[in-house]
Amino acid sequence: MSTPSNPQAANSPNADANGNLAAPRSCKVSASAHGEPPSPAGKRPAPPCTLVIFGAGGDLTKRLLMPALYNLAVDGLLDGGMQIVGVNHGERETSAWCEELHQSLQKFAADKASTFHAGKLDDSAWDWVAQRLTYMAGDFDTPDTFARLKQKLAQAPGGNVIFYLAVGSRFFKPIVEHLGETGLLKEDGGFRRIVIEKPFGTDLASARDLNAHILSQAKESQIYRIDHFLGKDTVQSILAVRFANALFEPVWRREYIDSVQITAAETIGVEGRGKFYEQTGAFRDMVPNHLFQLLGMVAMEPPNSFDAEAVRNKKAEIFDAILPLTPNDVVFGQYEKSATGVGYREEPDVAPDSKTETYAAARVFVENWRWAGVPFYLRTGKRLAVRRTEISVQLKPVPFRLFRDTPVDALTPNVLTLRIDPAHGTSFDFNVKTPGPVMQIGPVQSSFNYGDFFAERANVGYETLLYDCMLGDETLFQRADSIETSWCAVDDVLHPKTGGAMPVHGYAAGSEGPAEADALLARDGRAWRPLKTNAIEKK
Numbered sequence: 001m002s003t004p005s006n007p008q009a010a011n012s013p014n015a016d017a018n019g020n021l022a023a024p025r026s027c028k029v030s031a032s033a034h035g036e037p038p039s040p041a042g043k044r045p046a047p048p049c050t051l052v053i054f055g056a057g058g059d060l061t062k063r064l065l066m067p068a069l070y071n072l073a074v075d076g077l078l079d080g081g082m083q084i085v086g087v088n089h090g091e092r093e094t095s096a097w098c099e100e101l102h103q104s105l106q107k108f109a110a111d112k113a114s115t116f117h118a119g120k121l122d123d124s125a126w127d128w129v130a131q132r133l134t135y136m137a138g139d140f141d142t143p144d145t146f147a148r149l150k151q152k153l154a155q156a157p158g159g160n161v162i163f164y165l166a167v168g169s170r171f172f173k174p175i176v177e178h179l180g181e182t183g184l185l186k187e188d189g190g191f192r193r194i195v196i197e198k199p200f201g202t203d204l205a206s207a208r209d210l211n212a213h214i215l216s217q218a219k220e221s222q223i224y225r226i227d228h229f230l231g232k233d234t235v236q237s238i239l240a241v242r243f244a245n246a247l248f249e250p251v252w253r254r255e256y257i258d259s260v261q262i263t264a265a266e267t268i269g270v271e272g273r274g275k276f277y278e279q280t281g282a283f284r285d286m287v288p289n290h291l292f293q294l295l296g297m298v299a300m301e302p303p304n305s306f307d308a309e310a311v312r313n314k315k316a317e318i319f320d321a322i323l324p325l326t327p328n329d330v331v332f333g334q335y336e337k338s339a340t341g342v343g344y345r346e347e348p349d350v351a352p353d354s355k356t357e358t359y360a361a362a363r364v365f366v367e368n369w370r371w372a373g374v375p376f377y378l379r380t381g382k383r384l385a386v387r388r389t390e391i392s393v394q395l396k397p398v399p400f401r402l403f404r405d406t407p408v409d410a411l412t413p414n415v416l417t418l419r420i421d422p423a424h425g426t427s428f429d430f431n432v433k434t435p436g437p438v439m440q441i442g443p444v445q446s447s448f449n450y451g452d453f454f455a456e457r458a459n460v461g462y463e464t465l466l467y468d469c470m471l472g473d474e475t476l477f478q479r480a481d482s483i484e485t486s487w488c489a490v491d492d493v494l495h496p497k498t499g500g501a502m503p504v505h506g507y508a509a510g511s512e513g514p515a516e517a518d519a520l521l522a523r524d525g526r527a528w529r530p531l532k533t534n535a536i537e538k539k
């Protein structure tokens with residue numbers, strides 16, 4: 001997350017006439033001062049490196065990594081010396097791999113429903129990427145693969161190599177072990193970095209074990225644990241909304257905030273991932289990672305700077321302050337057949353009596369000075385009524401019912417909603433006087449949509465993550481301690497000490513989730529924001 005300039009300077013006694021702050025105390029020299037002029041977007045090409053993708057034939061490579069590399073090439077953010085080596089089981093020519101990638105890129109570019117709706121491909125940008133591709137056949141747990149890779153990497157530009165593990169989690173340990181044993185992680189002159197996708201463990205014990213294994217071969221600073229939610233512009237914008245505006249931060253605390261709702265609702269089912277999902281379930285798949293990351297961005301204290309460690313320390317404090325969830329704070333659901341679609345148990349590779357949850361809701365408390373007593377309600381699920389990822393921050397009611405003698409039953413609460421996907425923007429619900437001779441109050445909504453202000457860009461969400469990894473900026477990646485504290489907070493739900501496994505309640509495919517999730521909030525005198533619409537109706 002590179003930050004071209006300091007946005008919050010205007011009133012500082014150290015600010016110049018344009019409101020720019022004097023050099024920060026650490027007196028770091030800005031990147032552009034090293035001689036490379038920044039591009040018009042304020043960014044410069046990443047340093048030369050070789051990107052080794054384990055899992056070159058997989059879905060992640062086709063759907064996300066290649067489109068992201070292509071987009072970075074379009075923006076001129078990759079170095080001319082870059083090389084991309086794809087490793088996968090099975091012999092195949094580089095030209096065949098290249099053709100396969102080109103075809104899927106063309107398909108995704110034309111598909112309006114995909115995140116990569118780039119329209120027509122820029123042939124010169126694709127050629128630029130294609131010229132740098134090399135395919136290497138190899139098993140992920142055979143020493144010979146790594147010996148051959150070492151030979152190939154002897155000429156890596158600048159000695160810089162990124163190993164991207166776009167593979168099933170069972171391969172994380174063997175790949176990192178082989179890389180270490182072959183000496184491929186030694187930083188003699190250039191950098192050596194490992195990118196690891198989620199799932200990073202399946203609970204606290206397995207995450208600790210995986211961290212320990214990886215850290216026996218590489219330093220923490222070499223490890224880039226991805227949570228793709230952090231690659232989304234709208235997620236990174238949470239910090240901009242909070243810390244670049246004077247309006248929000250003063251009320252961003254327990255004295256003014258009633259509760260926060262974080263929703264990641266999907267309309268899709270398990271999409272052929274039955275085997276994975278049967279072992280994972282919605283809670284492990286989404287809660288201690290994606291939803292906790294959103295919670296961290298909303299709840300963290302302002303960091304002193306946007307340095308990776310400053311930001312990650314503040315987020316780590318939040319994960320550490322999460323009160324361990326109990327089964328009583330959580331509701332699990334599973335979608336059932338309805339007019340909208342099949343039930344989960346009818347999906348391929350799913351047991352007919354499966355008890356795996358496809359929906360999870362949780363009430364979370366962050367026990368610190370700012371947030372004590374404020375509930376954060378989290379929910380996620382497959383085959384729900386709409387696709388919507390958003391965060392709604394509800395403010396407390398006004399302190400005095402000044403309008404009690406007017407025809408107003410109850411004032412609608414102020415709610416700031418940060419829309420992550422598929423809508424990108426914010427909305428704010430507030431009250432005004434309705435037109436007419438009577439003093440009557442009515443709720444209204446003011447909205448900001450990114451598309452109204454900024455040109456749409458083809459962006460699959462991995463561009464920033466890849467670019468930051470090449471630059472060595474770890475701000476948007478997860479540190480070992482935060483992964484473990486997050487799993488720790490949910491351990492009692494995953495392994496209940498009493499009462500057996502969590503009950504799983506049915507909900508109709510295409511609905512708003514199980515009734516028991518409504519009861520979770522009703523218990524506190526609150527209700528979920530409706531999924532079907534969160535717009536205030538025009539009168």
Ligand code: BG6
Pocket residue numbers: 198266285389421
């Ligand atoms: C992934 C989960 O990490 O995130 C999927 O494994 C889920 O089950 C996906 O569908 C949601 O991500 P996004 O970016 O589509 O909201």
